[in-house]
Amino acid sequence: MNEQAESIAQLKEIRSLMERSSRFLSLSGLSGVFAGTYALIGAWLAYLKINQFSSTLTLRSSYRSDSFDYDDLALFLVADASLVLLLSVGTGLFLTLRKAKKQGQKIWEPVSKKLLINLLIPLIAGGIFCLVMMHHQLYGLILPATMIFYGMALMNAGKYTLHDVWYLGLCEIALGLIAAIYPGYGITFWAIGFGVLHILYGSIMYFKYER
Amino acid sequence: MKISIDDLNKAFESRIRLGIMSVLMVNDWVDFGTLKELLNITDGNLASHISALEKLEYVKIKKQFLGKKPNTSYAVTKQGKKAFNDHLNALEKIIKKST
Numbered sequence: 001m002n003e004q005a006e007s008i009a010q011l012k013e014i015r016s017l018m019e020r021s022s023r024f025l026s027l028s029g030l031s032g033v034f035a036g037t038y039a040l041i042g043a044w045l046a047y048l049k050i051n052q053f054s055s056t057l058t059l060r061s062s063y064r065s066d067s068f069d070y071d072d073l074a075l076f077l078v079a080d081a082s083l084v085l086l087l088s089v090g091t092g093l094f095l096t097l098r099k100a101k102k103q104g105q106k107i108w109e110p111v112s113k114k115l116l117i118n119l120l121i122p123l124i125a126g127g128i129f130c131l132v133m134m135h136h137q138l139y140g141l142i143l144p145a146t147m148i149f150y151g152m153a154l155m156n157a158g159k160y161t162l163h164d165v166w167y168l169g170l171c172e173i174a175l176g177l178i179a180a181i182y183p184g185y186g187i188t189f190w191a192i193g194f195g196v197l198h199i200l201y202g203s204i205m206y207f208k209y210e211r
Numbered sequence: 212m213k214i215s216i217d218d219l220n221k222a223f224e225s226r227i228r229l230g231i232m233s234v235l236m237v238n239d240w241v242d243f244g245t246l247k248e249l250l251n252i253t254d255g256n257l258a259s260h261i262s263a264l265e266k267l268e269y270v271k272i273k274k275q276f277l278g279k280k281p282n283t284s285y286a287v288t289k290q291g292k293k294a295f296n297d298h299l300n301a302l303e304k305i306i307k308k309s310t
Contacts, residue, residue, distance in 0.1 A: 010226075
């Protein structure tokens with residue numbers, strides 16, 4: 001039965017090379033866990049700030065509505081989101097570099113370039129779209145839009161990295177659409193989408209590929 | 212029970228040629244350096260296997276200039292794709308015959 005063993009070995013090698021040459025495999029699932037944790041903390045802080053804001057608003061309802069307060073709140077939320085993003089990307093890069101080193105792979109290769117382009121274009125488009133919405137004061141749909149664009153970016157990038165990312169993108173799009181239908185629960189959906197789902201998928205990927 | 216190893220393509224009897232074809236099947240154009248890195252072999256080794264595949268018209272070649280540097284890249288041909296897929300089918304048949 002030597003032919004069987006050899007054929008199986010050949011097929012394994014073929015599949016492995018096909019994967020390695022067309023997908024960026026050094027992505028670490030742990031980065032998802034960290035990103036999700038940062039997002040949950042960020043969502044919690046945003047929730048507290050908004051609560052504090054709406055309670056002071058009712059106290060001041062007799063005075064003119066300060067655009068100050070809205071700007072202060074908006075600034076806080078933007079800073080909050082940016083910090084979560086920065087920490088997530090930073091941690092993700094660090095963990096990915098570490099995994100690549102362990103696998104003996106470089107992280108900057110043609111595959112990573114393809115991955116980055118396919119990830120960043122929908123993401124940046126989404127970011128600009130959200131800024132435009134802010135400009136038009138369409139605040140209710142900003143959080144759902146971030147999730148939908150993020151999900152599409154992930155589905156696009158999923159072709160060039162671990163396939164699980166593709167499914168995460170699908171979930172984000174679904175969640176974003178539901179969030180759009182129930183605008184009052186923006187932060188909750190955001191916490192689920194960027195927090196819980198990331199921790200879930202991150203752990204699945206970590207235990208699937210790295211343990 | 213006769214196991215039909217006759218369907219296996221002799222051209223792919225080398226691990227390196229299998230590797231080259233595998234990579235080219237899932238990427239459009241792959242340059243020499245990338246292939247060399249992925250397969251972890253020397254320039255000469257890669258060059259000789261590629262020219263063998265080229266002679267069989269399984270692989271086509273594109274030479275261009277990136278700025279001032281010459282860049283050679285390779286892609287699989289239609290015949291190459293068919294030959295490789297036939298080879299994969301033959302491999303799977305052999306494996307299935309054991310179950």
